[in-house]
Amino acid sequence: MILIIGGSFQGKLDFAKARFGLTEGDVFICDEGTSALDTSRKGVAYIEKWALNRVQAGADPMEALPALREDAVVIATDISSGVVPIDPVLRLWREACGRINAHLAARSDEVWRLFCGLPQRLK
């Protein structure tokens, strides 16, 4: 598995496509309405949006996280570095995303962080 993290709009998806040869069709793009991940596809982008959907539905994203492909390329926006949100749902979201990222990073062969479009290999 490969994990690509970084702040919003830093070039994570562009990097995933260029470095790991993913096409548009290879990548499942999560949005606010994503209640289930499509684990048949190699790329899973913006897993934090799926996590927000789950938290809003009262579920724990860590428990709900399905098994991903061994060759999966997962893109996760890092939302960990702001003020603790006043909204309790956003607080749960923020913590769940931190746990998910650490969990996925521990199982990944490569972990990358994107900054201003530039990749830095963390693992």
Next chain:
Amino acid sequence: MSTYISGGCKNGKSLWAQRIAKACGQPLYYVATMLPHDGEDEARIRRHRAERAGWGFITIERGRDILGALEGADPSGAFLLDSVTALLANEMFDGNGVRLDAPAKVADELTEFIRRAPSAVLVSDYIFSDAALYDALTEAYRRGLARIDRHLAAACDNVLEASAGLLTVHKGALPL
């Protein structure tokens, strides 16, 4: 030798930028992009001026149409531009509504800026890793700033991230 430096608030970006600019050549220019809106801004500007005192900077105040900062200046000098963030805010929210084409304008003009004045140090702000859900306008601003960051990171020789006063080199080297 152009340098792009970003990072979180109060992590040492400006001080590193001053050191790098001073090592880049003479004359030494400080391009201040903040347009003060209230007493808090004026106090911030006074504090920044005091921090720069004795460094030998010639201050150029330019909040919009940034290429105008080079008029009458020696382009072989060192230019510290602080900050890209304020420049985009001025261009995007100019009092006559929102200009959604401002990020493309600022990216193009800053690219031209470093072409004309290659010893430039540009300071931006990393505002992309929090758990807030922003309104569409704020998201457009964040997306626009990231677009400029990525465009200029590709164009500059060095790209640095400041964290707790320390630097990570993402591209090139620390030019000191």
